[in-house]
Amino acid sequence: MLTVVKAGLASSLQDGGRSGVAQYGVGRGGALDSPAMQTANMLVGNDKNQAIIEITQGNATFRFEQACWFALTGAGCRSTLAGQSIATGWRYHAQAGQTLQLQSPLRGMRSYLAIGGGFELPEVMGSKSTDLTAGFGGFHGRFLQNGDTLPLGHPPRHFERSVGVRQILWGNRVRVIPGPEFSQFTADSQHAFWRTGWTLTTQSNRMGHRLQGRVLKFTQQNELLSHGVLPGTIQVPPSGQPVILLADAQTTGGYARIGQVIECDLYHLAQLRPREPLHFVYCTLAQARAATEAQQQVLNMIEWGMTR
DSSP states (O other): OEEEEEOOSEEEEEOSOOOSOGGGTOOOOOOSSHHHHHHHHHHTTOOTTOOEEEEESSOEEEEESSOEEEEEEEEEEEEEETTEEEOTTEEEEEOTTOEEEEEEEEEEEEEEEEETTOBOOOOBTTBOOOBTTTTBSTTTTSOOOTTOEEOBOOOSOOOSSOOBOOOOOOOSEEEEEEOTTGGGBOHHHHHHHHHSOEEEOSSOOSSEEEEESSOOOBSSOOOOOOEEOOTTEEEEOTTSOOEEEOTTOOSEEOSEEEEEEOGGGHHHHHTOOTTOEEEEEEOOHHHHHHHHHHHHHHHHHHHHHHOO
């Protein structure tokens, strides 16, 4: 078992998310920083999309009730195991009764804790991710709370030593493919979308990031029918301030889609802090595919390095 001594601001069980269920109105869910989740799982020998704990803004404490291997990735938190400092991006062995403590991150927003063998919890619609809106999956369909005890699975591998990897770094520039309604914005607004900076507001969560900046204006107001949306879809409501949908967003929407953040850049958004700047970079579909392949090659190299 793993005991949640201090749950922190918003900690939940997440994995690679749910696929093929959008037609039922169920969102994808899953870890917001997929490379960090995959890296943590690879460090402890799990399947890359195994369930982990996503921890927002640190300040969390966990007690290991049995000996196990664990890894901590993502945001750069000062962390200790039984009072001894440990590094982000490394695999460590914990003894029964030892406590892992995370402080506030110096950089980034979300940390990922993977345990060898994962968590022995049921899948709902093919995933253990917590759907916080619908209240299912994960642990009782909610954020973790102080005193929760999570059952652990059987570790697939045993290790002789601790090892670390260099994580895929994040930044504040994300590549965007113009959306279906991009042409409906004025030329000045189209220019501002690419050339001006945007600020992440505090009204942001796993459903979406609300941005503040230049007001984006339409050439004319058109009534749109409901349409499908995905994590990374950038909508513009009547306020003219963009909203980027994230993993827990709805599956349909009615606001104009000015752009789509490419899949392999979504992890940057997971680590962006409120009031930090964000910049959009124009991207073609061919460039998006090439970027996805390049990121996958890096993850493959990390996996290869840990199987040597």
